[in-house]
Amino acid sequence: MKKSILVLGAVLTLTAISCKKSESGNKSVIKADSSETLVTDTNGKVDSVTQSSSTIEVNGQKTEKTDFVYKATDGTLVKVVFKNDPKENTVAITSNKKTFTLPKTETKDGETIYKKDDMTARVKGDSLHLEQGNNIIELKRTKI
Template structure:
């Protein structure tokens, strides 16, 4: 004979199982930490973090860096590459600007949104808005 608490537990589990039966969720097939290498093939120690997630055979990569402006301000920069889009998200002073990749040249990658442009050249990032250009340099925290 089942005790009262065992009966309540069985009924609760049955109710939870019934509620979850119709849900369809994305299952992450593989999630792993990766190393980012620089142009010389060495591990880039300036990387804050990097992740690669594979869902249904499609990989999404996110790499986080910290950049420093000439005035000492630290800026978080997240590069995202997935099958649909490549973007850079730049966060400073609790504001985030996300720009889409528009061009790749031999020595630079260009991201744009509205009147803002970000040019990535090696470990430097140049933010341009109108006549203003803000140079940022990748740094360690």
């Protein structure tokens, strides 16, 4: 009886020692960047919309790219990139590993229209109305 208790104690001690977690962790696992990006609007307030924005200035001319994530009514997530530079204003819509880039054609009544061939994107506020032939897709900007 005493021998079995001693053996059991030794096994438990060895198990506890061998299962001790190492603080260094697995060297083959890449650690995620824990930095947080806050996006502000033009008034300096923190924007609650999922977006990423960058501005590049070359020879006094600014190029601005703003990325948003939109959600379709069926739950599909779509990446939308607005690019504004002195030469052109475009929107690039990416879904299912396909990207459609549409140039800006007009702005009226707070609505911006991008069009190429039979595809039209109408952007007004937080919504994007996409038309291609007889297909109509409604997208809304996602919130954090």
